[in-house]
Amino acid sequence: MALDKQTAAKREFKVVGTRPLRPDGVDKVTGKALYGADLTAPGMLVARILRSPHAHARIRAIDTSAAEAAPGVKAVVTAADFGAPADEAVRDVLVNCMAHDKALYDGHAVAAVAAISEAAAKAALKLIKVDYEVLPHVTDVDAAMKPGAPVIQPGRQAETVGTEVSENVTHYCEFGHGDLEAGFAKADHVIERSFKTEATHQGYIEPHACLASFASDGKADLWCCTQGQYMVRNLCSQIMGMEASQLRVTPSEIGGGFGGKTTVFIEPVALMLAKKSGRPVKIVMSRSEVLRATGPTCSSSMGVKIGMTKDGRITAGHAKLRYQGGAFPCGTVEFGAMAAFAAYDLDAVRTEGWNAMTNRPKQAAYRAPGAPMSIYGVESVVDELCQHFGLDPLDVRLKNAAKAGTKASYGVTFTDIGLSACLAKAKAHPHYTAPLKPGQGRGVSCGFWFNFGGDTCVTLNVNSDGTVSVTEGNPDIGGSRASIGMMAAEELGVTFDKVRTQVVDTASLGYNEVTDGSRVTFAVGLATIKAAQAAKKVMCQRAAKIWGIDEEAVVWEDGAARPSGPNAGQFPPMTLAEIAAVSSQTGGPIAGHHEVNADGAGVSFGVHLVDVEVDPETGATKVLRYTVFQDAGKAVHPSYVEGQMQGGAAQGIGWALNEEYIYGDDGKLQNPGFLDYRVPVASDLPMIDTVILEIPNPGHPYGVRGVGETSIVPPLAAIANAVSRAAGVRLTSLPMSPPRILAALDAAHPAAAAE
Amino acid sequence: MSRIHVNTTVNGDAVDFLCEPDETLLDALRNRLGLTGSKEGCGTGDCGACSVTLDGRLVCSCLVLAAEAEGRAVGTIEGMAEGEALHPLQQKFIEHAALQCGVCTPGILVAAKALLEKNPDPTETEVRYWLAGNLCRCTGYDKIIRAVMDTAADLRRA
Structure with missing residues (x-):
């Protein structure tokens, strides 16, 4: 359903664009909201998981007999309890949930125990004897790609990769167009730099948790915190060898996901323990398990080369991206390669990407997966070229900005996009010209994400008391129940308080893709609007029946059915409530539904401005001022659009300055806790100002674009660019933690360092 | 190890429970008293999701032993609103x-x-x-x- 540009421009929204109180607010501020770990069942057992202490080891044998005989233990599972799913990607998920012949990373699950108490389960774990043959390991992406590196999983190399790299390289991709050599030849200056970024974790505050119940007739129930109950059902039913309809998955409230809850880690284990024990089984991960065995992003090693004329025109860009995504094949580098130069209208551009396996946890999606790193590299080099020529960084970006009609480096031609508008808004904003003190610097970066639509179902029931129940299948991670309910109210012409939106289990609604790709407000919103239109059609039919006129002679306007014109007859309008009240007499309950593979998500651009101060004594960077400019298409609930922009920026600030997975020479994660894996706290940050732009997305009836992911992309380069101006040193590896900044300052000023 | 009988006050109500000697106050609140509003985000006092007050003092309940609640007053999120009236x-x-x-x-x-x-x-x-x-x-x-x-x-x- 395409946007009617004239209608959208002229349309006066009544509900969309306002800021009603969120429907899940009271439950969440009173502690009533139920998250993954808050559910219990009668007769429930508690399970704990035994994890590999080695980064890489062959599992020769596992002896669980003593654990099985321990007091209170009701079931023990290892890989031997599971079959082999036919699908390779599902098999990878299973092997990540429970190691088969090898432990592939520090923290890899090898066995699990369900017992009558946590203490009994923990005690039984100590009785499991695993015979390991420790193998050489590798955790760094460049080392893993070198021929002769320890091979994580043999036989997984892609045919296109070539022989000059190790067997760990599972993917190669290439995008771009134009003549690079000719492009670089036209440049007045070319800069080529190497960058490294460390892996970061999504850092959701709620650890993974689930509760499984398995009946002897083969029916099972699973309650869990997830970004997608249908994904959980499909993965777990394949792993358990059961039909999808026999497994009902109910999502709890979710305590953050950011992409990290778009797969399963403990759910199949809980199901197998429940099946073996005949009792409900609950698993709740500890924080250290979360950090060692779930999530993180890819780490990266990159080379970026860009040429520019002295008046600021980019003549060519080339990026080589090497990502590692843990111990399994991973295609995230492809997103990085596609996104790297998306902000620029270029005649000559090429990006290449390689993925390597390492002895690290299987990467999971994290907000705009793959894009923050590659765009960090590109935006850093663009900034350095601006510094070289003494050009204004926003002017240069405006000069080269992608716009409607630009052929992106990844092949598509953009339609209406908001990049130039964001850049112009940033240039005009008081933040950009505010004075800075010595030791302070200002940085700029663009950001981009593709956005996504996908399979979506919505059912909308009009209740006989004039209220509306919207049933949708996407866990609400940022306020989507509010925005979906608002769009239903808008389309039906009722007030927001008449609509209640529920996220339901897998048995109650058709398939919905996970809450990812910034898709929910776009795709579920679109399906909700269509479902509301279907309900309106039914209500017009009912009014026609009551009035005794043709269906075609009734229209829906302003929350009521009305005769379409004077020729249709003279009848007073009938509101939704009036039609609903007599629905039983006019044909039965009234509903609308819509099922779609939603297309036209509309790409998303943003621009961030940041001021920092670097302390030359400690190397610590203080973020002084931060402003986010982002195109939302149409902001349905502006407060939650701002929330996405602020939250993404904060996560990007953490990625830029503090957060990193630190591995020792032994291949073990050195910082599996929030004390040492340091996410930004309230005292680290200033207020994060937001400027929402609304360049309507032609693919959505109200012009909505997803806003969830783009905001994590710009902070990495924006802060690096600000640090370079504040401290006079350009860092090319993340995070820019105090020791790294001090080292860079010492290298730049050896005399001062010697004092 | 035998369990410890604890008499305490939670959100103004006198309550008692049996707990293990090494059990945290957070686990006792969540698992023994059904007060799941306090959350465990880390179990090491780094995230604050389990914050409660103990005799008016702000603490991480994951770092307090359940047995330490004996004779004291615990305040949790469940006690913050008064009936239907939110704080x-x-x-x-x-x-x-x-x-x-x-x-x-x-x-x-x-x-x-x-x-x-x-x-x-x-x-x-x-x-x-x-x-x-x-x-x-x-x-x-x-x-x-x-x-x-x-x-x-x-x-x-x-």
């Missing part, structure tokens, strides 16, 4: 959109209430440092800080 902080958090996923919210509210009882007129910096032990991964803290400052201003006027 002003709870109301302002909803109005300011100061929560997204909401899992850190109970701990932040308990911590913010403890702050305003100690310091009714905090500066932004004071609010930020007081709440530095409460991690939020969704909001970037901006709307949380504004909600706390706005509540403080309202309460001073009241």
